[in-house]
Amino acid sequence: MISSTQQRVVGKPLDRIDGPKKVTGTATYAFEHSLDEVTYAFPVQSTIAKGRIVSVDTSAAQAIAGVITVLTHENAPRLKSQNEGELAVLQSAAVAYRGQFVALVVAETLEVARQAADAVLVRYEEQPHSVVLRIDSSDLYKPGKVNPNYETDTTSGDVEAALARASVSIDHTYTTPAYHNNPLEPHATIARWSSDGVTLYDSNQGSHMIRDTVARVFGLEPERVRVISPYVGGAFGSKGTAHPHVILTVMAAQVVGRPVKFALARQHMFAVAGYRTPTIQRIRLGADSDGRLTAIAHDVVEQTSTLQEFAEQTAVVTRMMYAAPNRSTTHRLARLDVPTPAWMRAPGECPGMFALESAMDELAIACGLDPIELRIRNEPTVDPETGHPFSSRGLVACLREGARRFDWQSRNPQPGMRADGRWLIGTGVAASTYPTRRRPSTAIARVDREGRYDVLIDAADIGNGAWTVLTQIAADALDVPLERVHLEIGDTRLPRASLAGGSMGTASWGTAIVEAARKLRDRLQEEHNVIPADGLEATGEGGEFLEARRFSMHAFGAQFAEVRVNRDSGEVRVPRLLGVFAVGRIMNAKLARSQLLGGMTMGLSMALHEESVMDPRFGDYVNDDFAEYHIATNADVGTIDVSWIDEDDPYVNPMGAKGIGEIGIVGTAAAIANAVYHATGIRVRDLPITLDKLLS
Numbered sequence: 001m002i003s004s005t006q007q008r009v010v011g012k013p014l015d016r017i018d019g020p021k022k023v024t025g026t027a028t029y030a031f032e033h034s035l036d037e038v039t040y041a042f043p044v045q046s047t048i049a050k051g052r053i054v055s056v057d058t059s060a061a062q063a064i065a066g067v068i069t070v071l072t073h074e075n076a077p078r079l080k081s082q083n084e085g086e087l088a089v090l091q092s093a094a095v096a097y098r099g100q101f102v103a104l105v106v107a108e109t110l111e112v113a114r115q116a117a118d119a120v121l122v123r124y125e126e127q128p129h130s131v132v133l134r135i136d137s138s139d140l141y142k143p144g145k146v147n148p149n150y151e152t153d154t155t156s157g158d159v160e161a162a163l164a165r166a167s168v169s170i171d172h173t174y175t176t177p178a179y180h181n182n183p184l185e186p187h188a189t190i191a192r193w194s195s196d197g198v199t200l201y202d203s204n205q206g207s208h209m210i211r212d213t214v215a216r217v218f219g220l221e222p223e224r225v226r227v228i229s230p231y232v233g234g235a236f237g238s239k240g241t242a243h244p245h246v247i248l249t250v251m252a253a254q255v256v257g258r259p260v261k262f263a264l265a266r267q268h269m270f271a272v273a274g275y276r277t278p279t280i281q282r283i284r285l286g287a288d289s290d291g292r293l294t295a296i297a298h299d300v301v302e303q304t305s306t307l308q309e310f311a312e313q314t315a316v317v318t319r320m321m322y323a324a325p326n327r328s329t330t331h332r333l334a335r336l337d338v339p340t341p342a343w344m345r346a347p348g349e350c351p352g353m354f355a356l357e358s359a360m361d362e363l364a365i366a367c368g369l370d371p372i373e374l375r376i377r378n379e380p381t382v383d384p385e386t387g388h389p390f391s392s393r394g395l396v397a398c399l400r401e402g403a404r405r406f407d408w409q410s411r412n413p414q415p416g417m418r419a420d421g422r423w424l425i426g427t428g429v430a431a432s433t434y435p436t437r438r439r440p441s442t443a444i445a446r447v448d449r450e451g452r453y454d455v456l457i458d459a460a461d462i463g464n465g466a467w468t469v470l471t472q473i474a475a476d477a478l479d480v481p482l483e484r485v486h487l488e489i490g491d492t493r494l495p496r497a498s499l500a501g502g503s504m505g506t507a508s509w510g511t512a513i514v515e516a517a518r519k520l521r522d523r524l525q526e527e528h529n530v531i532p533a534d535g536l537e538a539t540g541e542g543g544e545f546l547e548a549r550r551f552s553m554h555a556f557g558a559q560f561a562e563v564r565v566n567r568d569s570g571e572v573r574v575p576r577l578l579g580v581f582a583v584g585r586i587m588n589a590k591l592a593r594s595q596l597l598g599g600m601t602m603g604l605s606m607a608l609h610e611e612s613v614m615d616p617r618f619g620d621y622v623n624d625d626f627a628e629y630h631i632a633t634n635a636d637v638g639t640i641d642v643s644w645i646d647e648d649d650p651y652v653n654p655m656g657a658k659g660i661g662e663i664g665i666v667g668t669a670a671a672i673a674n675a676v677y678h679a680t681g682i683r684v685r686d687l688p689i690t691l692d693k694l695l696s
């Protein structure tokens with residue numbers, strides 16, 4: 001651990017050190033890099049959900065002044081690797097989903113490229129498609145693993161027998177719709193080839209990961225691919241893997257021999273940048289008369305595409321949340337003619353905890369128990385799945401602190417008892433959790449004769465504050481003032497680091513930085529604290545996460561919501577959210593609060609507003625812009641009270657930090673649904689909670 005005497009800036013609510021650059025427009029985002037001779041790309045998307053391209057007529061497009069080329073499956077270069085699912089762009093005439101890229105125009109200006117894309121005439125041979133997830137889909141199958149590498153199904157004890165014997169049981173099905181990631185900055189890539197290989201300016205969650213993918217797909221040595229990504233305007237998982245536009249941009253730049261810029265339009269993002277799978281989740285809970293769980297079963301049905309498998313780990317969270325001797329979880333997938341789902345903030349935990357925490361509320365009511373007391377009674381002493389002790393588990397502390405702050409004790413558990421005019425008022429609670437992970441990363445720390453420290457690591461700041469937090473961690477670990485530390489991130493020329501995903505960026509990168517700093521200080525000491533003329537340098541590697549083999553490591557939280565439901569219109573308002581989190585040591589109080597606040601806001605949005613609507617006739621998500629895909633705005637958000645408890649976990653990493661990027665969204669929707677039930681007596685088990693569901 002960094003001893004607390006050394007902690008001078010870690011924990012402080014420092015402003016973002018990249019803030020001035022961002023507000024003055026000098027932080028250069030991917031699309032903003034200016035390159036000589038640059039060209040612009042605009043795609044043509046399939047208008048059928050399944051079938052084959054019969055012909056592509058590009059003559060009208062080619063005739064437009066300023067058009068350089070039109071790539072189609074007929075003239076596009078063959079990729080080195082064909083086994084690439086979504087990434088095998090323009091490699092065949094097959095169409096696997098509506099919105100798939102079927103051609104790409106490259107032109108002197110973006111306007112010409114877009115106009116020419118409209119002029120490309122594609123004729124198809126259409127086949128019947130299947131695009132709607134149903135619990136009784138005929139082709140449901142069991143994936144080999146679920147994201148990122150969990151067992152698909154688990155079972156222990158005898159759930160059926162325990163349910164049959166239980167004093168109290170519930171059996172309900174919860175559904176969540178598809179949701180689309182909508183970071184403010186759309187996905188964007190620039191590619192430029194030279195004799196050294198290809199350089200990409202790309203908006204992503206990890207440049208090394210994009211480099212690996214491009215190198216594999218094009219059959220290049222990784223050293224011949226450089227990816228630069230210093231600033232990223234949000235991602236939420238959608239920039240955690242390379243999407244087809246990255247491959248198309250590199251391909252197009254190779255063909256035209258000039259740099260190519262390609263930014264997705266907002267509408268494209270609804271087809272080609274991943275999304276959260278819709279889920280159908282059956283939860284069965286059995287309890288004895290004291291409310292002690294005897295059985296937990298969580299069975300999930302969700303979708304993937306025909307191009308590649310993405311199996312979200314929706315029921316995995318149920319394996320460790322509560323103690324019960326008999327447990328089972330399953331995941332089944334429908335392979336549909338749809339785009340491939342992918343990561344979206346807390347994949348698995350987020351939809352899974354909507355179902356589990358709604359069910360726990362229903363069980364509390366069935367048992368006549370307070371929902372907080374029910375959770376406390378079912379608190380496990382060790383991880384129920386692995387038998388490992390928890391490195392720290394702050395759920396009960398969060399529930400108790402949240403209850404105190406929220407004034408939970410004055411609540412009348414009876415639904416529909418509070419009103420203010422035509423508004424019914426209710427309150428709800430739900431638990432929150434997210435795994436604490438760490439991946440190997442490498443950092444270099446350097447000092448020169450003038451006492452300037454450089455810290456180099458290919459970390460990604462996706463809006464989370466990595467520029468600031470990593471500088472804070474480095475300053476304390478080097479035991480120097482913040483101003484003397486110069487951080488470099490977002491470039492594959494820097495040492496390899498894990499991606500900004502799975503809420504493990506700070507833990508992974510910080511561990512490497514702390515080690516590099518420790519080695520550099522050791523070397524300085526060997527030099528009797530005299531810096532040699534050519535400076536000193538040390539490399540830190542996170543190394544294997546051995547503690548994770550002995551301990552179950554998770555962050556926890558408690559989410560509270562107050563809602564108002566209009567008796568006449570069914571409108572739901574959320575005047576108050578309150579979250580208390582146990583997330584290890586806080587690295588920067590201001591940025592941490594922003595992460596948790598953002599997660600809770602996104603959870604509110606998930607509960608009430610967001611829904612990607614599939615049109616079964618055509619096979620695409622139709623509400624593909626901000627006019628129709630509703631995201632909570634300021635007017636939708638009331639007071640959000642974010643706090644955390646002190647948690648000292650010596651096992652997670654040298655900083656004692658647990659990830660905070662995703663936990664904020666987990667449980668929020670259940671807290672709101674539980675509050676809506678408390679206000680109205682109506683249990684909404686299918687998100688989002690729209691007014692039609694409250695007027696019946």
Ligand code: MOS
Pocket residue numbers: 205236237238240343344345346347500501502503662
């Ligand atoms: Mo997060 S959805 O793991 O980038």
